[in-house]
Amino acid sequence: METFKKEIENCAACGLHKTRNKVIFGEGNYHAAIMIIGEAPGADEDRIGRPFVGQSGQLLDKILAACGFTRDKHVFISNIVKCRPPGNRVPSEIEVEACIPFLLKQIEMIDPKIIIPLGATALKRLFGNNDLKITRLRGSWMEYKNKLVMPVYHPSALLRNPNLKRETWEDFKKVVFKYRELVDAGHYSAHV
Ligand code: SF4
16 A cells, blocks of 8 residues: 555646645555545645645544544545645546546555445545435445445535534444444454
């Protein structure tokens, strides 16, 4: 994974390389049970070089802590595209097409049991289906290449509309329950 990370550090496969400061590869446990996928890095991430470090990231950390999860042990966090779209716009079709093979390779290498797409873009791009609606599918288990998928609202949506927090917490509780089942079944140590 470290070799792969180095490989894409200087990627110029789409126009986002012209405006980015850093390629945000993702971070966490390379053997995590849970993979969290966001849309794209924002300004803070681009400056610091880590995923989800701004306000949304801080909220995500709080949610993970409430679940009993930590970034370094239980999850790997990445994005649909690895470079920041200027002005935090939604990444274009061309940018997603250029970048998504990197995410797919990460999923293959990490081989998580559970994938959590954060928000509409991550959900649509993961399944390659623009008709999927986060408002309709959040909180219900889906399947992607033999992995369980739990779509949830993006933390930035929770910051804009705190009323969504309650539903999101219910969604994450389902993930915690499933994770405990995996631990009980011997797939993961309770500590990792
Ligand atoms: Fe390369 Fe992805 Fe960055 Fe585009 S967004 S330059 S494909 S790493």
